[in-house]
Each structure stands twice: as C-alpha cells, then as structure tokens.
Amino acid sequence: xxxxxxxxxxxxxxxxxxxxxxxxxxxxxxxxxxxxxxxxxxxxxxxxxxxxxxxxxxxxxxxxxxxxxxxxxxxxxxxxxxxxxxxxxxxxxxxxxxxxxxxxxxxxxxxxxxxxxxxxxxxxxxxxxxxxxxxxxxxxxxxxxxxxxxxxxxxxxxxxxxxxxxxxxxxxxxxxxxxxxxxxxxxxxxxxxxxxxxxxxxxxxxxxxxxxxxxxxxxxxxxxxxxxxxxxxxxxxxxxxxxxxxxxxxxxxxxxxxxxxxxxxxxxxxxxxxxxxxxxxxxxxxxxxxxxxxx
Amino acid sequence: xxxxxxxxxxxxxxxxxxxxxxxxxxxxxxxxxxxxxxxxxxxxxxxxxxxxxxxxxxxxxxxxxxxxxxxxxxxxxxxxxxxxxxxxxxxxxxxxxxxxxxxxxxxxxxxxxxxxxxxxxxxxxxxxxxxxxxxxxxxxxxxxxxxxxxxxxxxxxxxxxxxxxxxxxxxxxxxxxxxxxxxxxxxxxxxxxxxxxxxxxxxxxxxxxxxxxxxxxxxxxxxxxxxxxxxxxxxxxxxxxxxxxxxxxxxxxxxxxxxxxxxxxxxxxxxxxxxxxxxxxxxxxxxxxxxxxxxxxxxxxxxxxxxxxxxxxxxxxxxxx
Numbered sequence: 001x002x003x004x005x006x007x008x009x010x011x012x013x014x015x016x017x018x019x020x021x022x023x024x025x026x027x028x029x030x031x032x033x034x035x036x037x038x039x040x041x042x043x044x045x046x047x048x049x050x051x052x053x054x055x056x057x058x059x060x061x062x063x064x065x066x067x068x069x070x071x072x073x074x075x076x077x078x079x080x081x082x083x084x085x086x087x088x089x090x091x092x093x094x095x096x097x098x099x100x101x102x103x104x105x106x107x108x109x110x111x112x113x114x115x116x117x118x119x120x121x122x123x124x125x126x127x128x129x130x131x132x133x134x135x136x137x138x139x140x141x142x143x144x145x146x147x148x149x150x151x152x153x154x155x156x157x158x159x160x161x162x163x164x165x166x167x168x169x170x171x172x173x174x175x176x177x178x179x180x181x182x183x184x185x186x187x188x189x190x191x192x193x194x195x196x197x198x199x200x201x202x203x204x205x206x207x208x209x210x211x212x213x214x215x216x217x218x219x220x221x222x223x224x225x226x227x228x229x230x231x232x233x234x235x236x237x238x239x240x241x242x243x244x245x246x247x248x249x250x251x252x253x254x255x256x257x258x259x260x261x262x263x264x265x266x267x268x269x270x271x272x273x274x275x276x277x278x279x280x281x282x283x284x285x286x287x288x289x290x291x292x293x294x295x
Numbered sequence: 296x297x298x299x300x301x302x303x304x305x306x307x308x309x310x311x312x313x314x315x316x317x318x319x320x321x322x323x324x325x326x327x328x329x330x331x332x333x334x335x336x337x338x339x340x341x342x343x344x345x346x347x348x349x350x351x352x353x354x355x356x357x358x359x360x361x362x363x364x365x366x367x368x369x370x371x372x373x374x375x376x377x378x379x380x381x382x383x384x385x386x387x388x389x390x391x392x393x394x395x396x397x398x399x400x401x402x403x404x405x406x407x408x409x410x411x412x413x414x415x416x417x418x419x420x421x422x423x424x425x426x427x428x429x430x431x432x433x434x435x436x437x438x439x440x441x442x443x444x445x446x447x448x449x450x451x452x453x454x455x456x457x458x459x460x461x462x463x464x465x466x467x468x469x470x471x472x473x474x475x476x477x478x479x480x481x482x483x484x485x486x487x488x489x490x491x492x493x494x495x496x497x498x499x500x501x502x503x504x505x506x507x508x509x510x511x512x513x514x515x516x517x518x519x520x521x522x523x524x525x526x527x528x529x530x531x532x533x534x535x536x537x538x539x540x541x542x543x544x545x546x547x548x549x550x551x552x553x554x555x556x557x558x559x560x561x562x563x564x565x566x567x568x569x570x571x572x573x574x575x576x577x578x579x580x581x582x583x584x585x586x587x588x589x590x591x592x593x594x595x596x597x598x599x600x601x602x603x604x605x606x607x608x609x610x611x612x613x614x615x616x
Contacts, residue, residue: 127313130599131592134554138572139321139588146325146581220436227438228558232573246441250562255444256459258452267441275436 019287026283032276036269040085047079051240059259068261072252080245081265087241088270091157092223098161099222100215103168104207110169111176112199122173125166134228137163141234152236156229160222168214175207209288216281220274227270242266299607299614307600312364314592319363322585323356332376372590375583377575382586386568392462393560393567397552400487404494405545411495412502412541413534419507427499434496440558446489447562457485460564486563490555494548501544505537512536539610543602550598553591 021027039046048067049055054074055066062069068077110121140159144150150158179185180203188198204211229235230243233251237244245266249255254262286292329347332338347353351362366372372382415424434442450457458464463478509515510533518528556569564570568587575584607614 124313127310127317130310130550130595131314131588132551132554132595134557135572135588135591138557138576139318139584142576142581142584143321143325224436224438228440231438231440232557232561232576234576243438246444250444255448255452258448260448263441263444263448267438267444270441271433271437275433278432278436 016287019293020283022293023283023286025279026286029276029279029283032272033280036085036273036276037089039082040089043083043086047076047082049076049079051075051079051083059257062261068265069259071248071262077245077262077265080240081242081269083240084242084245084266085269085273087239088223088226088243088273091153091160091226091241092219095157095160095164095222095226096215096218098157099164100168100211100218102161103165103214104172104204104211106165107169107172107174108176108199108203108207111173112180112195112203114177118173121169125169128163129166133163134225137225137229138232138234141229145234153239156226156235159229160225164218164222164225168211168218171210171214172207175210176203179203179206209284213281213284213288216277216284220277220281223270223274223277242270296607296614300604303600303603307596311593311596314596315364315367315589316360318585318588318592319360322581325581367589372586373582375575375580375586377578377580377583382583383590385583386571386587386590389566389568389571392565393552393556393569396483396486396559396565396567397490397556398549400490401494401548401552404491404498405548407491407495408498408502408545409541412499413506413529413537415499416503416506416510416537417529417533419503419510424503428503431496431500431503434493435500438558439493439555440562442493443486443489443559443562446485450485458482462566482565486559486565490559494555498545498548502537502541505540506533509533509536539606542606542609546602546605547599550595550602 020030052075055076056070056074058070058072058074060066060070060074066076066078068081071077071080106121106125110118110125137159140162141155144155144158145152185198185202188202193202226235226241227243227246230241231247231250233247235241235244235247243266246263249259249263249266327333329343329352332343332346351359354362370383372386374380375382375385378385411427415421415427418424447459451459458481462482463475464482467475467478515528515532518532523532553569553572556567557572558569559565560567560569561573568591572584572587574580575587603613
C-alpha cells in the first residue's frame with residue numbers, strides 16, 4: 001500500500017515535469033531560483049566574512065580582498081549581499097505564506113457559508129483593496145513598532161501579510177463557490193460531515209493548485225514590498241536583507257559618492273530573484289490550467 | 296443613472312467611515328498618543344494634562360471616536376508634532392508637486408501601454424512581442440526605487456546632465472517666471488522619465504494579455520474571415536473590447552499614485568507627499584502619518600468613484616447591477 005503511494009507520487013512528479021519542462025522560461029526560472037536558494041542555505045560557506053562584523057577600513061573600493069568593497073563602517077558588502085539572500089527569501093516566503101493562509105481562510109468561509117457572512121467578508125476585502133498597498137503597509141509597520149511587543153523583524157512580515165491577503169480571498173472564494181455545488185460535497189453533507197470537515201477535507205484539496213500558485217506569486221510580491229519597506233527604513237536594522245543594505249547605501253550617500261558596487265548588486269539580486277520566482281509561478285499556472293498550454 | 300450614482304456615493308461614504316475606523320483603532324492600539332511629549336523634559340506634567348484635556352483624551356474611547364469623526368468631516372485631520380502645524384496644511388503644501396509629477400506620468404504611461412500593448416498583442420508570438428514581454432517581466436521584477444537609483448546614478452552622477460535632488464534649485468523662490476519654470480522642468484525630467492518608463496513597461500504585459508484574450512473571441516475570427524482590413528479589425532473590434540478591463544486596471548493607478556510617489560520622491564528628494572510620508576517615518580511623526588493615510592484614503596475613494604462613473608458610461612450594464 002505504502003509503496004503504491006510512493007510510486008504514484010513519483011509518477012505524478014514525472015508527469016508534472018514533462019509538462020513543466022516545455023515552458024523554457026519556467027525551467028530557466030527554476031534553475032536560477034535553485035542557485036539563489038543554495039546561496040541562501042550555504043551563505044556561511046560562500047560569504048568570505050561575517051557581514052555583521054567590521055573587517056576592514058570603511059568605504060573601500062572593490063578589490064580581491066573585498067569583492068564589492070566595504071560599507072561606511074567597514075563591513076564587507078559582498079558578504080552582506082550573500083547573507084541578504086537568506087533574509088530576503090525568508091521574509092518574502094514567510095510573509096507570502098501568512099498572507100495566503102489568511103486570504104484562503106477568508107475566501108473559504110465567505111464562499112462556503114455565503115449569505116450575510118459572504119457579504120460582510122467581501123465588503124471588508126473590497127475596503128482593504130481600496131487602500132494603497134505600500135502606504136498601508138508603511139502605516140501598519142509604524143503601528144506595530146509603536147505598539148511594541150513584536151520583534152521588528154516580524155513586524156515587516158506581519159504588515160506584508162496583513163496587506164496582501166485580499167486578492168487571495170477573492171480567488172479562493174470564487175473557486176469555493178463553484179466547488180461547493182459539486183455532487184460529492186452534497187454526498188458529504190448527506191453523510192453528516194461537519195462544515196469544518198467539508199471545508200478542510202473536501203474543498204481545500206481542490207483549491208490547493210490555486211493556493212500553491214498564489215504562494216509563489218505572493219513570494220515575489222512580498223520580496224519587492226520587503227525591499228521597499230526596508231529601503232524606507234522600516235526594516236529590522238540588525239538583520240541584513242537586500243532592502244536594508246540599499247537603505248544604508250542611500251542614507252550614507254553611496255549614490256552621490258558614485259559607489260556603484262554598494263547599491264547596484266543588491267538591486268540586481270532582487271530583480272533576478274523576483275523574476276525567477278515569477279517565472280516559476282507562471283510555469284505552475286500553465287501546469288494547473290491546461291487552457292494556457294500551447295501545443 | 297441617478298440611482299446608480301446615489302448607491303455608489305453611499306457605498307463610498309461607508310468605505311471611508313470603515314477606513315477611518317480601522318485607522319482610529321490601529322492608532323489607539325499604539326498606546327498613549329502623547330508619549331512623545333511625556334518624554335520631553337521641557338514640557339511640564341501640568342502642560343501635558345492641559346493638552347490631554349484640550350484634545351479630549353481624558354474622555355472615554357467612544358467619545359474620542361465620535362469627536363474624531365466629527366473633526367474629520369470638519370476638515371481637521373490632526374496635528375503634526377514635527378512640523379508644529381495641522382496635518383492638512385502640511386499636506387496641502389506638498390500635494391501640488393506630487394500631482395504635477397504623477398498625473399502626467401501615469402497618463403502618458405497608460406496611453407503608451409495601451410498603444411503598444413494592443414500592437415504586440417495583435418502580433419503575439421512575434422519577435423517584437425517576446426522582446427517587449429521580456430523587458431516588461433524584468434521591469435516588473437525590479438523594485439520601484441532601485442530603478443530610480445540607477446537612473447539618478449547614470450544621469451546625475453556619471454553624466455551630470457540632471458540635478459541630484461529637489462524640485463527646484465535650493466533657495467529659488469516660487470514665482471511664475473520663465474526662469475523658474477525652466478529650473479522646475481530641469482528637475483522634473485528625470486523622475487518623470489523613470490515613473491513613465493516603469494509604468495509603461497510594467498502595465499504593458501496586462502494590456503497585451505487582455506488583447507490576446509479578445510483575439511481568441513469568435514467575433515474577431517468572424518471579422519477576419521469576412522475579409523475586413525486588419526487595421527479596421529484592430530481598432531473597431533479588438534481595441535474596443537479590450538478597453539473595459541484596461542480602463543479598470545489602468546484607472547486604478549491614479550488611485551494608487553501615492554505608492555509610486557513614496558519611493559520615487561524619496562530617491563529624488565522631491566518635496567511631495569510621498570517624501571512627506573518617508574520623513575514622517577524618519578522623524579517618528581506618527582500623527583502626520585495617520586493624517587496622511589486618512590487624507591490619501593479619502594482621495595483614493597473619490598478617484599474610485601470617478602472611475603466607476605466613467606466605467607458606467609463605457610459599459611451601461613453595470614448601472615443596473
């Protein structure tokens with residue numbers, strides 16, 4: 001029994017790959033992303049220095065000793081960028097997961113229960129969507145910091161999660177609406193399954209593909225928002241993400257001094273990472289939605 | 296039409312009240328609004344108590360909420376402790392710079408995205424299409440502010456053809472003269488170019504995809520089969536039907552002006568509302584930030600209302616929903 005399941009998972013993966021690999025951009029995106037993921041995981045071995053320690057004179061130009069020079073307090077910028085991979089990926093992924101879970105719950109309840117509950121939840125969703133996202137997240141981070149109690153690192157994640165759920169809620173709601181009309185849900189109701197069981201055992205597995213694509217796309221978006229918030233100085237200054245590196249480059253006048261090795265590499269890393277994640281998202285979307293396939 | 300307008304206006308007011316309630320509750324979560332003053336040794340406890348009473352902070356929460364609502368409708372959006380001025384007047388001073396920068400830029404980039412998007416959607420699968428798609432994908436992946444940094448570096452630092460910061464040369468007084476205008480435009484050109492280019496390239500993919508969807512419709516196939524000239528099909532059949540979703544999405548960009556402004560104005564040190572938000576963070580001027588959120592939310596709701604009314608002209612069906 002167990003081996004049969006394993007086999008079916010294997011053949012499923014094979015089937016997935018045979019479709020996925022046809023989209024060249026998605027394959028390239030996956031390859032780039034795996035490299036970046038490896039950089040994040042093995043940052044300790046790749047980075048020549050500890051980015052949190054002063055390892056040389058400040059404001060040095062790139063050299064063999066410091067590939068991208070040093071910053072205003074003598075930290076190695078190359079090591080900062082390598083370690084930044086870890087923070088940026090982690091924050092982006094965690095924020096995306098939280099936002100998607102929140103949106104999924106709202107959409108699921110609205111779609112399943114319908115009526116007044118649906119109306120109220122969707123009304124809240126619409127109101128949430130009408131506030132400019134970046135401004136709202138800036139405000140939320142400010143609120144969370146002022147309230148205190150939550151480490152600054154998590155306040156950015158929380159703010160992104162709280163501003164990114166509405167589109168997910170809408171998607172999941174419309175999927176739930178169509179799934180709940182299917183005959184097997186009716187049988188489950190007739191068998192006396194509880195609403196919770198129906199929602200989490202019968203509906204969620206069927207919206208899983210949508211949720212998976214959303215998590216991937218949201219990760220790309222969350223990484224951009226994190227970069228913006230950190231750039232504005234709302235990130236945790238003790239944790240080096242690409243956004244925080246750019247923030248310090250900006251306030252320490254790297255631009256006017258022409259220190260391109262300080263502000264170009266983090267931005268390039270953000271762009272390449274976000275693009276690779278978006279390409280993977282596109283590939284998954286094509287896999288799950290056969291109508292998008294080109295034969 | 297009148298019923299539609301009334302219904303739409305009513306829901307706008309509800310949305311606004313909901314937003315200010317959320318903002319009020321969030322702001323109250325942060326604790327004592329006078330915390331900044333209490334840490335200031337120059338202000339005596341008696342003065343703080345007097346301020347507390349004058350703002351009604353000694354009253355119960357529902358009382359504070361109601362007077363907050365009342366004050367908002369009277370146009371009182373709170374007080375900035377950093378600028379020592381009402382929030383409204385601080386924002387009013389900065390607003391013209393933001394609007395003069397963002398509205399022309401969004402309009403031009405929307406127009407370009409519309410023109411080029413329909414063209415490359417029409418030629419889907421061509422070399423031109425894939426080149427534009429790749430550029431668009433890349434631009435969407437770059438952070439807003441980083442693109443601005445790169446442009447500022449290339450044009451102002453390396454080439455030195457544009458100024459480094461500001462909306463006018465420091466010390467220049469605001470006067471309607473040719474001299475002032477030239478100086479203003481010289482500072483204007485770079486942020487304007489960055490915003491327009493990014494907006495155009497980022498929205499391009501959307502217009503293109505909508506166009507491709509419309510091209511798959513039966514009436515387009517019929518029109519081509521009938522032997523209508525390409526130009527006619529493109530303009531009368533494809534562009535017309537792609538228009539509705541495009542207006543919705545591109546129109547929303549006017550409502551979300553502030554998001555682009557915060558980052559661009561911060562990089563270019565442009566004295567608009569976006570930069571103001573950044574400075575409010577920097578100076579820990581929470582009450583300015585809160586007032587700004589409310590004022591901007593109000594303007595977003597007004598823009599949304601206008602888009603919906605315009606939309607109901609383009610697609611009369613929505614009036615009867």
